[in-house]
Amino acid sequence: MAKGAAIIWFRKDLRLADQPAVSAALALGGPVVGVYVWSPEEEGGWPPGAAARVWLHEALVDLDRSLRRRGARLVLRRGGTADELLEVAKQTGAKSIFWTRRYEPWSIQQEAEVEKALSHVGLQTRSFQGNLLHEPDQVRTGSGTPYRVFTPYWRAVEKLDVAKPEATDASADRSWGQAWKKAASLSIDSFELRPAVRWDRGILERWDISEQGAHTALSRFLKDKAADYARQRDLLAVGESEGEPGDGASRLSPYMHWGQISVRRVWHETLHRASRSATTRLGCEAWRRQLAWREFAHHVLFHFPWTLDQPLNRSFSSFPWRNDDKHLRAWQRGRTGYPIVDAGMRQLWTTGWMHNRARMIVGSFLTKDLRIHWLEGARWFWDTLVDADAANNTFGWQWVSGCGADAAPYFRVLSPASQEKKFDPQGRYVRRWVAESRAPRGTDAYPQPIVDHARVREAAIRAWRAMSKGE
Numbered sequence: 001m002a003k004g005a006a007i008i009w010f011r012k013d014l015r016l017a018d019q020p021a022v023s024a025a026l027a028l029g030g031p032v033v034g035v036y037v038w039s040p041e042e043e044g045g046w047p048p049g050a051a052a053r054v055w056l057h058e059a060l061v062d063l064d065r066s067l068r069r070r071g072a073r074l075v076l077r078r079g080g081t082a083d084e085l086l087e088v089a090k091q092t093g094a095k096s097i098f099w100t101r102r103y104e105p106w107s108i109q110q111e112a113e114v115e116k117a118l119s120h121v122g123l124q125t126r127s128f129q130g131n132l133l134h135e136p137d138q139v140r141t142g143s144g145t146p147y148r149v150f151t152p153y154w155r156a157v158e159k160l161d162v163a164k165p166e167a168t169d170a171s172a173d174r175s176w177g178q179a180w181k182k183a184a185s186l187s188i189d190s191f192e193l194r195p196a197v198r199w200d201r202g203i204l205e206r207w208d209i210s211e212q213g214a215h216t217a218l219s220r221f222l223k224d225k226a227a228d229y230a231r232q233r234d235l236l237a238v239g240e241s242e243g244e245p246g247d248g249a250s251r252l253s254p255y256m257h258w259g260q261i262s263v264r265r266v267w268h269e270t271l272h273r274a275s276r277s278a279t280t281r282l283g284c285e286a287w288r289r290q291l292a293w294r295e296f297a298h299h300v301l302f303h304f305p306w307t308l309d310q311p312l313n314r315s316f317s318s319f320p321w322r323n324d325d326k327h328l329r330a331w332q333r334g335r336t337g338y339p340i341v342d343a344g345m346r347q348l349w350t351t352g353w354m355h356n357r358a359r360m361i362v363g364s365f366l367t368k369d370l371r372i373h374w375l376e377g378a379r380w381f382w383d384t385l386v387d388a389d390a391a392n393n394t395f396g397w398q399w400v401s402g403c404g405a406d407a408a409p410y411f412r413v414l415s416p417a418s419q420e421k422k423f424d425p426q427g428r429y430v431r432r433w434v435a436e437s438r439a440p441r442g443t444d445a446y447p448q449p450i451v452d453h454a455r456v457r458e459a460a461i462r463a464w465r466a467m468s469k470g471e
């Protein structure tokens with residue numbers, strides 16, 4: 001590889017530790033320039049939503065701060081990625097460029113364009129696997145097709161070695177040099193990622209949006225929650241503390257989505273922790289199995305990129321979804337009159353995150369009780385989740401609405417009342433997010449249920465039967 005300055009093109013890998021692109025660039029021994037290009041037009045019609053932009057802003061501030069501690073800066077650009085990278089290469093005299101691969105269809109195309117433009121002028125390029133445990137096309141079924149069912153996928157993936165994280169932090173050991181000074185950079189504020197009306201306080205108060213925050217979240221999970229994960233992962237409220245109830249989940253999803261922590265490190269740390277006790281081993285195994293759903297979702301999107309807006313199960317193309325703006329708005333605002341549904345939607349709105357069990361409950365309610373298209377749900381989540389992820393979100397919505405890979409059958413309609421009893425038995429989750437639901441019904445404070453669950457459940461199943469018979 002050539003000497004001279006090297007560029008790291010940061011993407012969904014906003015960290016310095018255990019970051020193969022960073023280590024490879026620094027290993028060359030020349031100056032290294034970190035660049036982030038804000039190019040929402042290149043995100044295939046799915047540019048980061050409002051909550052994700054809030055996260056991105058803070059993550060860029062944090063990455064820049066970390067680089068400053070190492071005597072460098074994050075160079076920020078806005079525009080066509082290939083052109084901006086070429087310009088930075090020209091300004092800094094860079095000879096090579098490194099990045100971490102992404103796998104959404106538009107990212108694959110973007111990388112191909114960047115690769116072509118840069119190698120055309122003689123720059124050396126190299127990309128790395130750094131956001132997943134395995135490449136999404138690493139495993140295939142016996143007949144050579146992609147997996148559509150999780151369990152055999154997991155059996156195949158479980159056998160693969162996961163690369164070990166780097167033992168030392170290369171970003172702190174080596175010099176970054178001064179080449180970044182020659183590159184023109186915008187300010188982070190000029191990207192306008194933060195909302196003009198500051199509705200984002202609920203997010204900022206609850207999350208430490210930094211690389212350090214990601215490591216703290218992992219340590220806390222391992223110390224306080226891993227042993228109980230298998231038993232508690234579905235509960236919406238655990239612990240005794242007053243106020244906002246905690247839960248058994250790790251809340252690592254946004255950190256992994258933005259690449260603020262390396263997934264292989266997380267994997268190996270849970271393996272290491274598992275040796276503590278039999279229950280910790282069970283908890284860590286259950287957690288790694290969940291992490292494998294993330295891998296599976298990427299496998300599915302990689303092989304079936306059209307599932308971003310089309311059902312994997314094609315027979316759902318003729319499903320009679322309902323257009324109903326009033327019901328959609330009630331769902332979005334957490335005013336359906338079903339406390340457990342509304343609690344989930346309000347947790348999402350306030351914190352930018354929702355518990356997995358609640359995602360399943362609100363998803364079932366939208367697509368089965370209200371029979372509204374799963375894409376409406378996916379789009380709302382896209383705008384409001386800090387962990388909004390094309391693979392996981394598409395997969396989750398198709399799974400919950402019965403039209404995706406290994407999906408919950410459409411006729412299995414979750415009953416809000418039974419879900420509440422089972423997963424929020426003391427009502428703490430509902431009390432926290434929908435306190436007024438405990439007041440007399442029909443007052444201004446809390447609406448009557450917008451539909452009758454028993455009746456709409458039957459209607460949904462009839463619609464599904466008719467679709468299945470091709471009526």
Ligand SMILES: Cc1cc2nc3c(=O)[nH]c(=O)nc-3n(C[C@H](O)[C@H](O)[C@H](O)COP(=O)(O)OP(=O)(O)OC[C@H]3O[C@@H](n4cnc5c(N)ncnc54)[C@H](O)[C@@H]3O)c2cc1C
Pocket residue numbers: 233249250251252253254256257287290291292293294295297354355356357359360363381385387388389390392393394395396397400
């Ligand atoms: C309708 C719907 C939409 C979803 N949208 C997203 C999304 O946009 N982004 C996202 O990261 N996750 C999404 N999920 C998956 C899951 O709800 C979240 O990953 C999880 O709630 C994140 O919290 P956690 O990190 O505390 O999870 P934990 O319970 O601690 O699980 C650990 C990790 O495993 C992975 N994981 C767990 N469950 C799933 C799952 N069902 N599918 C894929 N990966 C999983 C996540 O990376 C998660 O961080 C969605 C699920 C549903 C049902």
